[in-house]
Amino acid sequence: MKNWVNFTLQESQRVAHNTRIFRFKLDPRESLGIPPVSHLIVRAEVVNSRGRQEKISRSYVPISDLRAAGYFDVLIKILPEGMMSQRIARLNLGDSLEMRGPVVELQYKVNMKKHLGLIAGDIGITYMLQLINAIMSNPKDNTQVSLLYENESPEDILFKEKLDKLSQSHPNFKVFYTVIIAGGERQGGQGHVSADMIYKALPHPSSHTLILVSGPPKLIDRVCGTKDKERYSGQVSQ
Ligand SMILES: Cc1cc2nc3c(=O)[nH]c(=O)nc-3n(C[C@H](O)[C@H](O)[C@H](O)COP(=O)(O)OP(=O)(O)OC[C@H]3O[C@@H](n4cnc5c(N)ncnc54)[C@H](O)[C@@H]3O)c2cc1C
Incomplete structure (x- = not known):
């Protein structure tokens, strides 16, 4: 996903007072297919503190089985003043969010270390x-x-x-x-x-x-x- 792709919110589940898991839809036979250890960039338009529309991007790490077909999950801590996390918290099921990636943080190889x-x-x-x-x-x-x-x-x-x-x-x-x-x-x-x-x-x-x-x-x-x-x-x- 070199380009921005719209993913549809399928489910959202509360895991703690300020943290939720958001499940996004993939094609039923398609998996996210990104390698561990990597994250995605999420982009959205928000209203900033000066009341102006602004496009911002933030990083989030998919936590579901990366080979799972049909969906992927991200866990997001909703910050009281957080522009992106508040924007995501307000998404309704069926709404979409722009993402791209992966950004690979570590090239993990099986058994690379004991x-x-x-x-x-x-x-x-x-x-x-x-x-x-x-x-x-x-x-x-x-x-x-x-x-x-x-x-x-x-x-x-x-x-x-x-x-x-x-x-x-x-x-x-x-x-x-x-x-x-x-x-x-x-x-x-x-x-x-x-x-x-x-x-x-x-x-x-x-x-x-x-x-x-x-x-x-x-x-x-x-x-x-x-x-x-x-x-x-x-x-x-x-
Ligand atoms: C590589 C990478 C991976 C990440 N993965 C995840 C992830 O999987 N899930 C996730 O929820 N976030 C993750 N983050 C953080 C995420 O990218 C955002 O920075 C976070 O959601 C806050 O963005 P915001 O726009 O909501 O808040 P902003 O509008 O950017 O910040 C609002 C205010 O909250 C403060 N703040 C920022 N972070 C915290 C915090 N953790 N606790 C308390 N106050 C804070 C800021 O200093 C600021 O004052 C990751 C960040 C990086 C760099």
Whole structure:
């Protein structure tokens, strides 16, 4: 999809107080067919804060099985002041949205590493879920995957049931949660992702391991260090 394509909204499902899954229609025999790890660009016309019409574009990661025929899902956090997320939240079933892509973030190859360590925060779980789904649904992929997932509070943890089920049914997948504001049932670690959590939960540096990080800019800066002019992070200190 080099050009913009209109996709029709088929279904929408609430998954948390501010988060919904939007299912878009494909031809019944057609799958989205984008590779992991990649996202789509969504474009729409919105009314900006100055009351003017403006075309904006934002990135979203499909989270359904990328080989599924007839549909694909994106998970969207609806921000109170968010121009695109509010625009999408107001779509009715049958309305359409312009998208193009994929933008490939990592050229993932089956068994390219023995062990992947994934650090996700908040909505950054979408990228990780896309990759975890691809690995766990492929019997030829023996990659070990360890996920460290940070959220504000236990209520904000997205896909907890799915991730727990996957870790119970796949010995090569482990998930560790940490929440900044504890409360209710204890979900795992407490506080921001720390060096100690990374050391305990994720594979150690080696040519057989790879650590991927996805989440809000503050988490990326804390974990990877600030980016230089070329948008590369510096070396992660020990
Ligand atoms: C590679 C990539 C993949 C992404 N994948 C997804 C995805 O799968 N699902 C998804 O929901 N989003 C995803 N995003 C974020 C998405 O592209 C938009 O940035 C997001 O939906 C906000 O856009 P908006 O137009 O609604 O808000 P804007 O109008 O751009 O922002 C409104 C206000 O909200 C603030 N804000 C922005 N993000 C957040 C946040 N996470 N929490 C609280 N406040 C915030 C902004 O600082 C601003 O003040 C991804 C971003 C990137 C770069």
